[in-house]
Amino acid sequence: MALGENKAVVSVRNVRRKFAERAVLDGIDLDIAQGEIVALLGRSGCGKSTFLRVLASLDPLSTGEVRVPAKKSVVFQEPRLLPWKRVWRNVALGLDCNAEEGKRRAITALEEVGLAARAEAWPGTLSGGEAQRVALARALVREPALLLLDEPFGALDALTRIKMHALMAELLKRHRPAVLLVTHDVDEAILLADRAVVLSMPEPGLTTGGSQIVAEIKIDVALPRRRRDPAFAALRRELLGYLGVDDDDEDARASGIRNSSARTSSIPAPTGALASATP
Ligand SMILES: Nc1ncnc2c1ncn2[C@@H]1O[C@H](COP(=O)(O)OP(=O)(O)O)[C@@H](O)[C@H]1O
Numbered sequence: 614m615a616l617g618e619n620k621a622v623v624s625v626r627n628v629r630r631k632f633a634e635r636a637v638l639d640g641i642d643l644d645i646a647q648g649e650i651v652a653l654l655g656r657s658g659c660g661k662s663t664f665l666r667v668l669a670s671l672d673p674l675s676t677g678e679v680r681v682p683a684k685k686s687v688v689f690q691e692p693r694l695l696p697w698k699r700v701w702r703n704v705a706l707g708l709d710c711n712a713e714e715g716k717r718r719a720i721t722a723l724e725e726v727g728l729a730a731r732a733e734a735w736p737g738t739l740s741g742g743e744a745q746r747v748a749l750a751r752a753l754v755r756e757p758a759l760l761l762l763d764e765p766f767g768a769l770d771a772l773t774r775i776k777m778h779a780l781m782a783e784l785l786k787r788h789r790p791a792v793l794l795v796t797h798d799v800d801e802a803i804l805l806a807d808r809a810v811v812l813s814m815p816e817p818g819l820t821t822g823g824s825q826i827v828a829e830i831k832i833d834v835a836l837p838r839r840r841r842d843p844a845f846a847a848l849r850r851e852l853l854g855y856l857g858v859d860d861d862d863e864d865a866r867a868s869g870i871r872n873s874s875a876r877t878s879s880i881p882a883p884t885g886a887l888a889s890a891t892p
């Protein structure tokens with residue numbers, strides 16, 4: 614890393630993980646600098662969530678060296694809200710402060726995701742996109758040095774996802790945590806990340822030979838990032854190539870690799886998506 618760049622807040626060396634005799638991760642090395650957004654791409658089942666769990670310190674059985682900050686938050690594909698607690702209480706849950714301060718901080722975080730008006734609502738009354746914004750508020754209220762996102766938009770419809778991309782970009786710019794964004798959506802990686810890392814797919818049935826990092830690509834597309842930018846299209850092609858998919862391959866979706874430009878081709882490109890703060 615060049616002098617003057619932020620030092621790594623995440624440092625991973627030679628991480629391995631087996632389930633029974635089957636290797637899933639086979640020697641992963643990765644650094645993430647403060648404020649850097651790294652997208653982790655790979656096919657379904659290649660070990661992305663397994664790796665995220667290692668960084669979240671949720672998996673004591675991995676081997677290798679893992680240095681992560683103490684303050685970290687995780688957002689999963691499902692919002693995982695407690696249905697018997699009002700929205701603001703879900704956000705404040707586990708905060709190390711008194712109730713009054715907790716509520717104040719929760720409301721501030723809800724304002725950031727555009728949901729302060731729903732602070733007293735029950736989670737069951739929220740839409741999928743709203744519930745995921747609450748999950749995001751719950752992650753950010755902790756002011757994490759590392760934010761771990763496991764397919765956080767995977768369950769949302771295409772339009773909501775576009776809005777969430779804009780909101781996420783805005784929030785990450787403001788909070789500047791180190792980010793690992795697990796996704797199998799190549800466009801999402803290019804829209805949001807500074808760097809994309811691609812995991813290979815382990816051979817089915819093999820007892821050795823888990824996933825490894827097969828590509829690490831700096832995402833050098835001008836901001837605000839637009840799908841119609843030729844640099845965007847070139848990166849998409851390159852990343853899909855590493856995933857073993859042609860850009861306009863009909864099998865892409867069947868194999869679990871989503872090329873969201875294909876899915877949302879009837880929707881106008883989100884002009885200035887990254888610059889817009891409207892959730
Ligand atoms: N707790 C577990 N026990 C056994 N196998 C697991 C466990 N968790 C994940 N795996 C296996 O490890 C592989 C990688 O899973 P995962 O990390 O969830 O993939 P991804 O997130 O890339 O879709 C899969 O084959 C999965 O079945």
Ligand SMILES: [Mg+2]
Pocket residue numbers: 661662663763
């Ligand atoms: Mg997963």
